[in-house]
Amino acid sequence: MILEAKGIKKSYGNRFNRTEVLKGIDLEIEKGEFVSIMGASGSGKTTLLNVLSSIDRVSSGHIFIEGEDITAMKDKKLANFRKNDLGFIFQQYNLLDTLTVKENILLPLSIRNMKEDEVEKQFDVVSNELDIHELSEKYPNEISGGQQQRTSAARAFVHQPKIIFADEPTGALDSKSASNLLNKLKQMNTNSRSTIMMVTHDATAASYSSRVIFLKDGLVYSTLRKGDRPQEDFYKEIMSTQSVLGGVGVES
Numbered sequence: 001m002i003l004e005a006k007g008i009k010k011s012y013g014n015r016f017n018r019t020e021v022l023k024g025i026d027l028e029i030e031k032g033e034f035v036s037i038m039g040a041s042g043s044g045k046t047t048l049l050n051v052l053s054s055i056d057r058v059s060s061g062h063i064f065i066e067g068e069d070i071t072a073m074k075d076k077k078l079a080n081f082r083k084n085d086l087g088f089i090f091q092q093y094n095l096l097d098t099l100t101v102k103e104n105i106l107l108p109l110s111i112r113n114m115k116e117d118e119v120e121k122q123f124d125v126v127s128n129e130l131d132i133h134e135l136s137e138k139y140p141n142e143i144s145g146g147q148q149q150r151t152s153a154a155r156a157f158v159h160q161p162k163i164i165f166a167d168e169p170t171g172a173l174d175s176k177s178a179s180n181l182l183n184k185l186k187q188m189n190t191n192s193r194s195t196i197m198m199v200t201h202d203a204t205a206a207s208y209s210s211r212v213i214f215l216k217d218g219l220v221y222s223t224l225r226k227g228d229r230p231q232e233d234f235y236k237e238i239m240s241t242q243s244v245l246g247g248v249g250v251e252s
Ligand SMILES: Nc1ncnc2c1ncn2[C@@H]1O[C@H](COP(=O)(O)OP(=O)(O)OP(=O)(O)O)[C@@H](O)[C@H]1O
Pocket: 012, 013, 021, 039, 040, 041, 042, 043, 044, 045, 046, 047, 048, 201
């Protein structure tokens, strides 16, 4: 097991006005899984991803990544852990405008003592897998949104992290760029057994993953597994679960 979450609770606010967003979530994620997290707007998807990925602290509960309890780590150790062992893809690409595609992708390696030829090799691998190798010397404002998001995906994978966390990675993309990115993520997931956790409100995007976890009222509502069936069948079941849940509407 690569990630285990036990009794995760998260509240916001002060002691007079508190809202409990996550009310006790247990999860077990195996190495090599591609998991989607779905649920209505406001159901706590981003909050869950942020605590699992150590961007934010839990109010109570424990999160183990490869057996290590990250909720017990001090800030400095946690920051290093995040940089070394995790990869991130956000809805708004988060690329640095003053760096080229290649420089952006290599950022996670800059904190390491890696040999130049190893760095080049890693760059070649991820940039070819994400089909952006020929854009190496371009700047983010010279390439399309889809290419920018594939650049940010390459940056998330380049240091071979234990887990990739993606919050609505296709949220700003047209459907063709979205399916292109999802195919690449799926390919990286299969080829290099990378573990991916992705928040999405899009049933099509979720159908690329191997398991979908639905949140409702701060708890896990249900879980669907793709198994061996065709993606189309999985998509249909995701759609029907979503409609029972109230679709992408706002949680009341
Ligand atoms: N920093 C914060 N301070 C206070 N409340 C917050 C904070 N972050 C989120 N919330 C509240 O927690 C709840 C869950 O928010 P969250 O962003 O996790 O939802 P989500 O499922 O990601 O929604 P969306 O689909 O709209 O992105 C919402 O009611 C939100 O207002």
